[in-house]
Amino acid sequence: MALLERVPQLAPAATSSAEAPAPIAPVAIEETGLTQAFIADLVLKILYQKGQATAAELADVICLPLPKILQGILEFLKTEHLVEVKGSSGMAAATYVYVIATKGQERAREAFAKNGYVGAAPVTLAAYVNRVRAQTIGSLQVTFDEIRKALTHLVLPEKTLRQLGPAINSGRSIFLFGPPGTGKSSIAETLATMLRGSIVLPYAILVGQQLIRVFDPSRHRPLVALDARFDRRWVPVARPFVEVGGELTLEDLDLTFDENSKVHEAPFQMKASGGVLLIDDFGRQRASPEMLLNRWIVPLDRDVDFLTLSDGRKIEVPFDVLLVFATNRTPSSLVDEAFLRRIQYKIEV
Incomplete structure (x- = not known):
C-alpha cells in the first residue's frame, strides 16, 4: 500500500507567465474527466x-476545487455512511474534520486493491x-546570438555554434560526437x-x-503554485532536461508497472x-545502439510514441522532445x- 503522497506546496506567487499554460479550474465533475466514484475512492484512501x-x-491533496466539486463528493460519502464529520475548527465547510467510517474502511481497502495511488487527482489521456x-x-x-551567449562558458568554433541553431x-x-572532454553533455544541458x-x-x-505517474520531483522543477483559478492537477515547470547514460535499457523506454502500488511510471x-x-x-548502454535507435524509429518519424500498459493495451502519446545523443x-x-538519416543533425564537437 502506497504512503500518502502529499502534493508539494510552494509559496503563493503573483500572476506570472508560468501560469499561462495552465488550464482553468474545472467547475463540475464532468469537466475533470473523472467519475464521482473515482474521486470518492481517492478521498477514502486519503x-x-x-x-x-x-x-x-x-482539497489540497486531491487538487480539485472544494466548493465546486469536492464538497459534493464529501456530502455523498457522508450520506452513504462512508465518512463522518468529527468536528470543525470554524464555521466554514472547509474547516470540517472528516474521519472514515467502518463501511468506508471496507471500501477503501477495495480501492487499494485496485491501486495504491494517493495524491492529486489524475487528468485524462486526451487532456494530456x-x-x-x-x-x-x-x-x-x-x-x-542567444546560442553564442548561452555557450560562452565553452570554447566552441563558430561553425559548431551555427550548426546548433537549426538543430535546436x-x-x-541531434547527434553530438567528438573526443572526451569537449563539452557535449554541457551543450545538451545548456540547450x-x-x-x-x-x-x-x-x-x-x-x-x-490504469494510472500513470508523470510528475517527478527529481526531474521536474516547479515554478509557481497555482491558485484557485487554475486546475491544480497540473504543475507549471521549467522545460525539462533529462539525462540518462549507460544505465539505460529498452525497458526504461516503456511504462514501468509497480506490482505493489499497481501504478505505472512514465518513461x-x-x-x-x-x-x-x-x-x-551513447553506445555504452546495455542495449546495442541498433536496438535503441530501432526503438526510436516511429517517434522520430511520426512525433508519436506507443507505450504498453500492464494489461497489454497500447496507448499513443506525443513524442515532443529534443532528443540529443x-x-x-x-x-x-x-x-x-539508414538509421543516421533519421537523425538530421550530426555535429562534431
Whole structure:
C-alpha cells in the first residue's frame, strides 16, 4: 500500500507567465474527466491513511476545487455512511474534520486493491495529449546570438555554434560526437535553458482504470503554485532536461508497472516532454545502439510514441522532445546509414 503522497506546496506567487499554460479550474465533475466514484475512492484512501483530515486538506491533496466539486463528493460519502464529520475548527465547510467510517474502511481497502495511488487527482489521456500539443517544443525558436551567449562558458568554433541553431529550432534530434572532454553533455544541458517559456505537466494520467505517474520531483522543477483559478492537477515547470547514460535499457523506454502500488511510471522520454532528453555516452548502454535507435524509429518519424500498459493495451502519446545523443565515437561506427538519416543533425564537437 502506497504512503500518502502529499502534493508539494510552494509559496503563493503573483500572476506570472508560468501560469499561462495552465488550464482553468474545472467547475463540475464532468469537466475533470473523472467519475464521482473515482474521486470518492481517492478521498477514502486519503482518510484511511491519515485517519482524519479537514475538507480543505483533502482539497489540497486531491487538487480539485472544494466548493465546486469536492464538497459534493464529501456530502455523498457522508450520506452513504462512508465518512463522518468529527468536528470543525470554524464555521466554514472547509474547516470540517472528516474521519472514515467502518463501511468506508471496507471500501477503501477495495480501492487499494485496485491501486495504491494517493495524491492529486489524475487528468485524462486526451487532456494530456492536447496540452502537450499546445505547448510543443516545435514552436520555439532561438537565435544565433542567444546560442553564442548561452555557450560562452565553452570554447566552441563558430561553425559548431551555427550548426546548433537549426538543430535546436528543428525540435527533432541531434547527434553530438567528438573526443572526451569537449563539452557535449554541457551543450545538451545548456540547450534546455535556451528553450523559453514554461509548460505544465500533470501529476498523473488516468487511462481507463490504469494510472500513470508523470510528475517527478527529481526531474521536474516547479515554478509557481497555482491558485484557485487554475486546475491544480497540473504543475507549471521549467522545460525539462533529462539525462540518462549507460544505465539505460529498452525497458526504461516503456511504462514501468509497480506490482505493489499497481501504478505505472512514465518513461524518460515522457518525463522529458517539452524539453531535452540527453542519451549520454551513447553506445555504452546495455542495449546495442541498433536496438535503441530501432526503438526510436516511429517517434522520430511520426512525433508519436506507443507505450504498453500492464494489461497489454497500447496507448499513443506525443513524442515532443529534443532528443540529443552524445558519444565519443563517430556516428558511422555505431549504426548504419539508414538509421543516421533519421537523425538530421550530426555535429562534431
